[in-house]
Amino acid sequence: MEKTALLEMKGITKKFGTVLANDHIDLQLYPGEIHALLGENGSGKSTLMNILLGIYKPNFGDIFYKGEKGQIKTPKHAAELGIGMVHQHFALIPTLTVAENIFLSLDHCSFILDKKKMESKIREYSEQFSLQVDPGAKVWQLSVGEQQRVEIMKLLCRNSEILVLDEPSAVLTPQEAGEMFRTLRKMADHGKSVIFISHKMNEVVEHADRITVLKNGRVTDRMLAEEASIDRMTKAVVGERDIEKILIRSQIKTERLLLEANHLRVLNDKGLVALHDISFQLHAGEIFAIAGVAGSGQRELAEALAGLRKVASGKLSLKGKDITRKNIRERVTQGISFIPEDRLKMGLIPGMNMKENALLKEFRGFAYNKGGILQSKAIRSLTERHIAAHDIKHGGLDLPVSLMSGGNQQKLLIAREINGNPELIIAAYPVRGLDIGATASIHKTLLEQRERGACILLISEELDEIFEMSDRVAVLCGGKLMGIRNISETNYEEIGQMMSGESA
Amino acid sequence: MKKGTLRFEKKQTVSLRRKILNPVVFILLGFVFSSIFIIANGFQPIPVFAKMISYSLLNTKGLIGSINAALPLMFCGLSVAIAFKMNLNNIGAEGQFAMGAIFGGAFALYGPSLSAPLSSVVMFFLCALGGCLWALLAAALKAFWKVNETIVTLMLNYIALLFLDYLCYGPWMAPKQTTAMTVKIPESLFLPVINGTSSGLILAILVAVLLYLFLKYTAAGYQISVIKNSLSTAEYAGIPVKKFILIVLALSGALAGIAGFVQVTGIVHRVQAQLPGGSGYTGIVIAYLSQCNPLAIILVSVLFGALQNSSSVVQIMGVPSQIVTMLQGTLMISVIAGEFFNRYRIAFYKAERNDYTSERNDDNQEPKKRNDDNQESKKGAVQ
Amino acid sequence: MIPFITSICAAAIVYAVSILYAAIGEIFSQRAGIMNLGIEGIMLMGAMTGFVTVYHTENLLFALLSTIIVGLVLGLAFAFLTVTLQADQTVCGMAFLIFCSGLSGFLGKSVTGIASAVKFQQIDIPVLSSIPVIGEIFFQQDFFVYLMYLVIPLSIFYIYKTKAGLMLRALGENPASLDQAGINVFAMRYGYIMFACAMTTISGACISLSYTNFWNEGMTGGKGWIAFSLVAFSRWNPAYAVLGALLFGGISILGMNMQVYLPGIPSQFYGMLPYAATIIALIITTGSFRKKHSEEPAALCQKYDREDR
Structure with a gap:
């Protein structure tokens, strides 16, 4: 040149x-x-x-x-x-x-x-x-x-x-x-x-x-x-490292209907319609992915399912029971757990320690709360169980979680959310910004949950992740559901087209 | 950058010793700083301080006076502290104090006469109720309409004080009196005095210990601290934030109302205009200096009670009694400035390389990602 | 009836002006992302400084200058704590409230309750003041009111029409983006905080040098807080702040006058009017039942730390 x-x-x-x-x-x-x-x-x-x-x-x-x-x-x-x-x-x-x-x-x-x-x-x-x-x-x-x-x-x-x-x-x-x-x-x-x-x-x-x-x-x-x-x-x-696919998925065992969303309409923070008339069904034991470019209504969908955002119209039912008006607490007890997209903003309490973070969804349980008094021994052993099960690296149980690396924070959050065997796990961008090791570990955990029979709603922008992990994929574009495909019957091009708004 | 440069670097953890030592050092610096104003006003700071300390702390009589003066301050400090624990700024302790005194005073002056311990208990709860209701006004506005509680509680101060003023100059005014005060309350309502010290001290210590245990060991205390640290996570965990705003502010108001109870039954034995006399504001300073630790509040309150107690002795030297408020403000500002050194350390950068020589204990952390991970918003959690 | 109304209107303007300096200052400060809760105390410092200077020198210009200097110094201290040391703004504001109330009482003790020989006098503007009614209301006022007639349009023009005003608005919304563009965010905040404090002390001087001619501990009686709540009420726009100030001024002055006409109600209840009005105004303008796009500066009350970007 x-x-x-x-x-x-x-x-x-x-x-x-x-x-x-x-x-x-x-x-x-x-x-x-x-x-x-x-x-x-x-x-x-x-x-x-x-x-x-x-x-x-x-x-x-x-x-x-x-x-x-x-x-x-x-x-x-x-x-x-x-x-x-x-x-x-x-x-x-x-x-x-x-x-x-x-x-x-x-x-x-x-x-x-x-x-x-x-x-x-x-x-x-x-x-x-x-x-x-x-x-x-x-x-x-x-x-x-x-x-x-x-x-x-x-x-x-x-x-x-x-x-x-x-x-x-x-x-x-x-x-x-x-x-x-x-x-x-x-x-x-x-x-x-x-x-x-x-x-x-x-x-x-x-x-x-x-x-x-x-x-x-x-x-x-x-x-x-x-x-x-x-x-x-x-x-x-x-690099030289093999790009191994460690993820082996079994066939979906059951076709048991878990959650049904009928004509959901949800507003965003500005009061504008974020989701128009969305309907889908989730089954036990499947990973259902939501694809779409950022801001297509994924956040609103996750929050509406978790109970953090009001449903403007439409109906949500879990195992046949109407949960449209149930608040987040009632939904948690019925087996819905939520891994939010920005863990430090919502999900974890950065300034508090691991034990206090591990306790967040459990503090009402009798094992940890006897007559309003917290049981510190039980809380400690709960935290230690999480650490052992997910190989979480940390500087001490009493240090704020903001000092841990992003991967370990996410592992702690997921450990807490799958504790108690929820039936539906909403995972919004669970591996965003994490290194390869943490990503693999989290994907493995999610697949284990699927094996157990839980349904996982996986929100992701990465088509690679979606095609690797999920059984079915739904595509959102501008708050509209463009379609739902079985992952074995579709390809990158089709999903890409749907993401850009061309309904195939 | 030719020479090495000094830089401030964020600390991750603070040792307990540092946490305690730091405010002490800066409180001393605050006294030094306030000397400037004392000199500016034409007095010698050292004799003034010496007189204040020797009068109010270094002899039994003075110490007892200081502790008695500290009683309402303890409750006001606890009142402000519990609200701070949830990032609520209740600067209305002054007005809640007044409302507590009004509710209790109404019972003491016009209520049915009950047997001795029962009547005190009734009055105690009425005082708490008065403060509680006054705080609930602001709490309801905050919980349901998100109206800023700082301004509302403060405005309610002026209204409560004017109402107290009206009562003491008007319908409640003792006959043949020229000052705005009621007649003495029945002696059966007086708090017992033990060796000169009002038994309100025992009450204050009891309440502080209960509050400490409540915040540290109960599920409610845990939820309060989750709300303080991250409002969105609290909502995510299904913690009823609105309910807690109401509970915490009601508790805060009740504590300020109890300050009215000890002031009326333990010290002045009547209701009078300007009864709180700034205790509500002093409570803010005390809560801050004690870092909202209920047990520390008792100790710090005694220091502030001593300040207040010694105002009369410095007045004899010709020093205006406002020196007390001035000192309170100076101490608070000084400790705020000192907080910085709890959060930061000074690091030294060498000239050629930009590595720093101070030890780092956070090497195992990922390098700061500029975009997503570390944008933890530190804005007041409750909005 | 007409003389009664004009005198009420004229008095309402005087009242409004005495809180407007502080309110407009605080608008600038909050637009820069800094909330100063200490207004009430800083106003007291202004009132005390102005009065003490007049008492000793009998020179109003010196009084005004010393007031402004004290405001700038207090602003510098507040900026040092909140910008450089990144202390919590709410806590800092409360500390300033207590510190300034105490210090003003302490330093002003010797002159408490004594009337000064000079104060700002009414100046009739030639020609304009002789217009019936309007002249009496607007043009038979003193220096502070006329200065305010200049401050209002200038501040609106500055915020909405100039590059510096644009930067100010950006500063309260997203300081990081200004920093990236190479603008010294810290210096800007220092500047606006100092300006706001100086304006607040001028408000104080209005009270001790024009509204009355004496000094008394705590004489602002919550006017600083009314100015503070006026800021949210005005949605950070000086034009609305003017309207709000006139409203509060009108209510307070009416309250004082009603005492004469309706003596059955004890004076304390009239005294409660401005505070109750403030709470009601706050509910109406900031209550979340309003579904309007919030205009609060997004970065208000947040410390800006480069490392956190």
Whole structure:
């Protein structure tokens, strides 16, 4: 390649405590190219980009920008140099309008806001890069895809030359993702350089010019898109370790009807309809997956089933008994347990210790609560049983659970939730953000529960997980149920299409 | 970064010794800090403090006076503390105190005369009821309509005090009196005095111990602490949060009402305008300095009782009695500032490398994930 | 009847202005994500400082300046505790309430109950003041009222029409996003807290230098709290704060006047009116039976810690 690199990162090393997040990483970026950073969660992609953005400082290594060696001190400094990033969690202010959000990101603008000028500028970019945004809309009214466009628009208005996007397709339907990548290509054609982080090999091959693969903080491979193959990338991403499928599932034993949902309609926090007229049936001994892009109504569905959210209309019945109006406590006693998506916000009490967390669903039981007095011995032995059964690593029973790693927190939560042999386990994203070891252990636990005869409602965004684990899958899109398929009779393409709203 | 830099780094755990030592050190610093204002007002701080301590703590008579002055403070401190235990800001102890005194006073002055122990018991419960009902007003608004309890309890203070004022200047005013006070309550209602100390002390210690056991060892105490730590998890566990708001604030109000009981039956023996005299606010300071530990509240209250007790002696030196409130505020601010050093340690960064030299006990933790895991919201749990 | 109404309206304006400085200051502070519960105490410090200065110098300008300086210093201390040391804002506010009430009583003891020789006098604006009724209500007032006529439009313009106001609104919603854009979140919060405290002390000065001309311990009598509840009532918009302040002013002044016309009811019950009105207003405006999109700044009362991002 005869072009000179716009950006060169050389020997970047970053340590967190004793963990090496980045180990001598080299990266070149050329003008007008789309560069993909491929790797699993925790492989060091985000750390590297945060160093480029000046959020973290590297322990070693140099950055050359436009041929000059320099240090990127702060995010502001990066912005001045023309480097901008769209984070996975958008930095938008929901109560402000699109134009106001963009004003905020500009360093140089007049003290008194000139809305007209801003709006015409936004329209100009909208046309140039086919990036549809309404400058007057309030951000909280926008869909996730539209919000992402606002973030990209912010970078354009700042005249960024390098645009970094962290997992940009994670929150989008396949269609929206395609549109977003077309926009990125247009920007590359206009001479801008794009880096995007991803763990999906398909989209990397399809949309990037060059690919850098990271694993455990090291670069394991570099290739042009033409040279890439799924095999080569898999080897670089996963390493030499065999991709073994330890999960062996037996046939569903019974067809016993457990839960029936009839024409459910549920509202979200803003009072808008989150689930329209949903009906399905769950059977004992099956894993029933809910697929869909983020925000399709999965959270509302899980909360409605668990009893945390009111059902606006429709009927829920468990083993023939109507539970539509039952509260969460009554549902727990009837055998429904719930593993929420964000364990530190709901599910665990981060500031309290393991014993107190293990007690959360049991404190009414006679073994632990005699006449209102808590039985500390019984609670301790309960906690120790959980620890032994699920191989939970911890620093002590009396330390707050916020000090444990995410995987061990999740194991504790699941141990508590399956204690007492519930008949229905609602598991929302049970392995999100966890390492491979913890993921395998949790999947094993869920399959054991299935063997026992429990029904598991597994909410996931990862089609791999769904196809590996579940017996049947239902697809949600925009709060509507697109269809239910037996996993043996469907494929990725069909489910992907249903997720984007094309009913098959 | 050419030279090494100092940085504050979050601590994960705090030792018990540190937890106790830290406030003590900062209370002392608070006294130093308040000296500035004492000097600014034209007095010598050391003689003032020396006089205050020697008068109110270092002799039996003074100590007894301090303990008696501390009695209503103990109950107010307990009242505020139990609400804090669930992240509820009950700053209405002052008004609940007044309502307790009004309910109890109505019985003492106009109620049927009962035999000695029974009448005290009835009055005790009436005082508790008065405070309880006044707090329940705010509690109901909070539980059912999510109205901010801080402002409501405070506004109710002014209303209760004005009502007390009305009674003591109006229908309840003792004949041939110029000050706003009622006649003395019947002597059968007086709390017994043992060696000069009101037996209210025994009551206070008893209540504090019960409260301590309640919070630490009962299922209700456990649920309260779950609600404080994470409201959403409490709802997830099916804990009836609304019910607990009502129970805890009612209990809090009842305790403040009992402060009215000990004040009326143990100390002033009548109802008068401005009876609480700021005890409700002092209760906030006491609860905070004691970190809401009921047993610590008893001890800290004695310190504050001593402060209040010594206000009369410093007045003889010409120092305004408001020095007491000023000191309370200074001590509280000082301890708040000191809290920081319980949560953080100072780490030293060397020049060339960004590794720090201080020991870390959290190496086995995952590196901070910027996005999902660690965004634990620390906003007041009960909203 | 008309003179009675105009005098009531004029008095309501004076009352409203005396809480509006604090309320508008607190709007800025809460928009920046910081809740200052200590308003009542800080107001007392302002009243005491202003009065003590006037008492010793007989110079109103000095009094105003010293009041503002005390406000800034208190704000600096509050910001240090809540922003730098990341102390709990509610607890800190209560500490300031107690500290400032005590300190004002302590330092002001020597001048308690003595009338000062000078106070802010009524200034009739030429021409405008001679308009019947309206002139009497709006243009026969003193310095603080006229200054407020400027503060109201300026604060609305600042919050909604300028870049700095936009940043302020963002600060209370999502400080992390501002920090990422390289804006010094901590400095901004320091600035707004100090501004809010200075405004609050000016409110105090209104009471001891214009409303009356003496100092008394606890003389604000809950006005700080009314200003505080006005903030949620106004949904963080100074324009609504003006309306609310006039409402509270009207109720209080009416209460005081009714005493003369309806002497059968004891004065204490009239005294309860503004507090009861505050509770009712709070229920109406913030009660959860209202199904409206909440406008409370999302980051209000949350400490901002870079490491927690």
